[in-house]
Amino acid sequence: MSKRTLILEDGMIFEGEAFGSSEVTMGEVVFQTGMTGYQEMLSDPSYCDQMIVLTNPLIGNYGMNRDDYETTQPLAKALIVREVCQTPSNFRSQTSLAEALLEFNIPGLTGIDTRQLTRHLRSKGVMRGLLVDGEYELAEQLERIQQMKLTTDQVKRASTERAYIIPGAGPRIVLVDFGAKLGIIRELVRRGCEVVVVPHDVTSKEVLRYVPDGVMLSNGPGNPKDVPTAIPLIQELTGQVVIFGICLGHQLIALAHGADTFKLPFGHRGANHPVEDLRTGQVSITSQNHGYAVDAQSLSGLELQWTHRAINDGTVEGIRHTIHPVFSVQYHPEASPGPMDANDLFDQFLTEITNQQEVSHA
Known part of the structure; x- marks a missing residue:
């Protein structure tokens, strides 16, 4: 060497x-x-x-x-x-x-x-x-x-350039690819979902054209404020379909509903991060990879509930819309690598879809 x-x-x-x-x-x-x-x-x-x-x-x-x-x-x-x-x-x-x-x-x-x-x-x-x-x-x-120039196009480079479909007999999930890990797709496919993967700059009109049962906002690289096209997408889809955000998707949901984000000193990157569910007190060991976080103080007065907290530094690890079926977590329920403590969030996502379908058919 x-x-x-x-x-x-x-x-x-x-x-x-x-x-x-x-x-x-x-x-x-x-x-x-x-x-x-x-x-x-x-x-x-x-x-x-x-x-x-x-x-x-x-x-x-x-x-x-x-x-x-x-x-x-x-x-x-x-x-x-x-x-x-x-x-x-x-x-x-x-x-x-x-x-x-x-x-x-x-x-x-x-x-x-x-x-x-x-x-x-x-x-x-x-x-x-x-x-x-x-x-x-x-x-x-x-x-x-x-002299190194800091780029802002990481999501564009990490995202798919065109939409594609992975067939399944279950609910149709549109996955907005901001740099999605294949582990997310594997978890949806494992549950029988039909997965429609779309580019990061997709519009709400294009998403709704697929008549989705749910929308998932994926993880991805960089600063969430460098993905401006996601803000109107989330705002226009809120109230029309169940939305689940992971990592970058979580931060974008927060920005779309009026909250703010900031850069962490050294981020959370590992497979051993404890997270508390503030509604139940239950603690899960999670896999994480992010350099930005949602500002807890910026949630005040918004239609967003703080649901999960990082035990190590007290930062926001999960939020939920107080009116519409929109929720997100900062960590990775698909793990890959890491513990599978939070894997049931995919099941919760599908349960919310079923509940919304029952309400709409009532």
Whole structure:
């Protein structure tokens, strides 16, 4: 392996070894605390333009397989680990992590102290970083980082370009793809739903043309305020159909009904985040991946009820419209990876659809 260095925008450097692609890359450096699931993390569209630091020290030991991807083309900028396994062993393994990174043209960095890096990001906040191979001039590379342009088109790049249908005998669900994980589609299909996946900039008229039984707003990357087309979509669909939002979809529901969002210092990225249901007191361990959150104070006076709270930092993890069948959560009920504590939210979504159909037919 050749020398590869991570340079952060505040001047801190981490020298290690290169694996995967030799592509020179820059992005936002974030950390993920999950102990397993590196394939799902790498391929989660919500990591678009981000350099993922995995806090678990040994990565790649069970290889990669065709079934656990969350998208067909990962959009992460880099993968940073303490130690990468070059000889994976698992009956499902079809290729190594290093080989997969080469295939997707994603660079990897190994042999650094990821604990130190994580503690630095936790205290200073996520920041931009650059991977450079071989020798370098620090001042020159820091200038490159400062000139790095922050893009706002992550959702456009992560979304499908055209609508497609996955047949099913059950309720018809229109899934608005802001960068949807395949795990969401798997959960709907597993319950017999017909799933119509539509682009992020779909209009309410186009959605209603499919005569959906329910609408799901998916997860996705970036700042929710960079997706202005979603606001009128949600406003116009509210009251006409049951709506369930996940992660970015949750934030967009909040914005559409007058609430505000803000950027977290280092985000929630892991498979061990406790969340309390404020209505029942029940605590679930959840899988999360987001850098923005709904402002709790902005919910005051709106037709939105705060339903779920993050135990670690008290931020908003779920809301519900007080009049119409619209609800959302900040975490991932489909997990992939992570615990399945919240998986029954998909069942609740379908139950709400059934209840609305009974009301309309009464």
